[in-house]
Amino acid sequence: MARDNERDARVFKAFCNEYRLQVLERLRTGEKCACDLLDHIDISQSNLSHHMKILVDSGVVSARQDGKWTHYSIDPEGARAAVELLEELTTIRGGGGGCSSC
Numbered sequence: 396m397a398r399d400n401e402r403d404a405r406v407f408k409a410f411c412n413e414y415r416l417q418v419l420e421r422l423r424t425g426e427k428c429a430c431d432l433l434d435h436i437d438i439s440q441s442n443l444s445h446h447m448k449i450l451v452d453s454g455v456v457s458a459r460q461d462g463k464w465t466h467y468s469i470d471p472e473g474a475r476a477a478v479e480l481l482e483e484l485t486t487i488r489g490g491g492g493g494c495s496s497c
Contacts, residue, residue, distance in 0.1 A: 403484075406477050409453035414438055415446050419469070422456065426468040453477070 409415055417436050421427055433443055447467060450456035454473035459466045 403480055405449075405453045406455065406480055409450050409455050409477075412446065412449075414442070415450055418443075418446060418450060418467070419455070422467060422469045426459075426466050428461075428464050428466050430464060432467070 410419075414436060418432055421432060421435055429440075429443060429447070432447075433440060436443065438446070447456070447458065447465070450467070451458050455470060455477050456467050456473070457470040459468075
């Protein structure tokens with residue numbers, strides 16, 4: 396089965412920013428409202444929205460609307476898929492043996 400590199404890149408993009416890592420750390424204890432995240436992470440609301448879109452687009456975080464606030468949580472299936480992706484991409488397979496042009 397062919398890899399979907401564009402989808403896979405969205406997963407890795409989710410992990411390559413200090414604010415997104417702070418969000419994930421906060422979400423480890425359960426669902427959080429955007430207002431809670433804003434209280435604990437020193438960024439603006441528009442900046443938080445940008446980072447949350449990246450996290451949700453990656454599949455690692457899910458969002459649920461409740462009135463004017465959005466609540467976020469780690470998506471167990473998305474998190475499992477991210478772990479499996481990293482494992483798959485970093486597992487050394489036999490049979491290659493060097494560069495074919497030298």
